Amino acid sequence: MIDTNRFTNILQVLFNKYQDQEIWKEVNETLEEIGGNIDKMDFYDPFKHIIIGILAQNTSDRNCVLAYSGLKKAIGDINPENLANANEDFVKEAIRSGGLYNVKAKRIIEVSNYILKTYNGDISSILKESTEEALKQLLKIKGIGIKTAEVFLVYIGKRKLFPIDTNIKRVLWRIGITNQKNKYIIIQEKVKKNLEEDKFQLAHELLIRLGRDYCKAPQPKCSDCPINELCEKNIEPPRKKRKNSK
Ligand code: SF4
Numbered sequence: 553m554i555d556t557n558r559f560t561n562i563l564q565v566l567f568n569k570y571q572d573q574e575i576w577k578e579v580n581e582t583l584e585e586i587g588g589n590i591d592k593m594d595f596y597d598p599f600k601h602i603i604i605g606i607l608a609q610n611t612s613d614r615n616c617v618l619a620y621s622g623l624k625k626a627i628g629d630i631n632p633e634n635l636a637n638a639n640e641d642f643v644k645e646a647i648r649s650g651g652l653y654n655v656k657a658k659r660i661i662e663v664s665n666y667i668l669k670t671y672n673g674d675i676s677s678i679l680k681e682s683t684e685e686a687l688k689q690l691l692k693i694k695g696i697g698i699k700t701a702e703v704f705l706v707y708i709g710k711r712k713l714f715p716i717d718t719n720i721k722r723v724l725w726r727i728g729i730t731n732q733k734n735k736y737i738i739i740q741e742k743v744k745k746n747l748e749e750d751k752f753q754l755a756h757e758l759l760i761r762l763g764r765d766y767c768k769a770p771q772p773k774c775s776d777c778p779i780n781e782l783c784e785k786n787i788e789p790p791r792k793k794r795k796n797s798k
Contacts, residue, residue: 554729556746562727562779563751566758569778575757578613578764589624590617598676598708599667600630605700606659611651619650623660632673635664659695666693679709686711698736706756712749714740714756719763726767728784 574580583590594600603623608616620630626646627634635643643657650656667675678686683705690701702715716724716739724730730739747755763769766777772787774780 554742554746558782559729559743559746562782563747563755563758565779565782566762567754570758570761573761575761576613579617582614582617586618586621588621590621594620594630596708598679598704599632599673601704601708602663602667602675602696602700603630603635603660605703606656606663606695607647607650609652609656609697609700615650619647619653619656622646622649632664632668632675635660636668663693663695676708683709683711683713706753712752714743714747714752716740717760718769719767720756720759722769723759723763723767726772726783726786727779728786732786732788 579595583592595604604616604620607619607623611619623643623646624630626642627638638661640657640661643660644653647653647656647660667673671677678689681689686705686709687701690696690704691698696704699715699717702713705711706713706715716736721730721739724739724743725732725734730742734742743755744752762777762779766773772785774783774785774787777783
């Protein structure tokens with residue numbers, strides 16, 4: 553069972569720490585660095601958000617922004633028609649900087665085709681549905697997983713959900729809120745039962761920030777961490793290095 557008071561205190565400490573800072577600073581720094589072709593509103597356009605969500609899978613924000621910038625330079629307007637009709641090798645080359653470009657290029661084309669055929673190119677029509685139904689429909693799209701679907705519904709549909717990414721999963725386990733083996737839905741239910749709905753999005757963003765700045769995957773920076781005294785520090789032992797086969 554979650555100690556609600558401790559969880560509330562952790563979020564309060566993080567809120568105090570981050571209130572004046574950008575939650576999405578890596579995105580903004582990369583946009584500034586490339587100085588170029590991405591309008592920030594692209595992140596709030598339903599179709600473009602889905603494509604950015606695919607590019608964000610298993611990579612950093614920086615690589616995702618670079619890949620999206622490459623795609624936009626190569627394709628022009630990011631819309632379902634242009635991407636459904638794009639050559640797969642051309643898309644792979646355009647998004648190469650984002651990692652997993654073979655899988656993601658295929659996914660982007662398939663998702664664009666699906667949205668074109670099923671929603672006549674207008675994925676925003678999903679947002680007329682209830683959250684449950686919208687989620688059900690998004691999860692029917694091959695290449696859209698639960699996290700990408702929920703992030704879409706939070707940021708585009710303003711729904712009250714608590715998406716769990718790899719940062720949040722790791723942080724919640726280390727601070728002692730969830731069990732390392734808990735599955736997505738279990739982690740989410742534990743958090744949702746102990747947090748008011750209107751705090752879901754903020755808590756999601758604060759825990760991501762904590763994971764990126766302090767509670768990093770390979771080596772947490774506990775001595776500098778703002779929630780050091782509130783954390784159980786369930787830190788996994790470092791993985792053994794594989795022996796060189798030579
Ligand atoms: S104290 Fe250490 S383990 Fe706990 S959240 Fe901070 S960095 Fe992570």
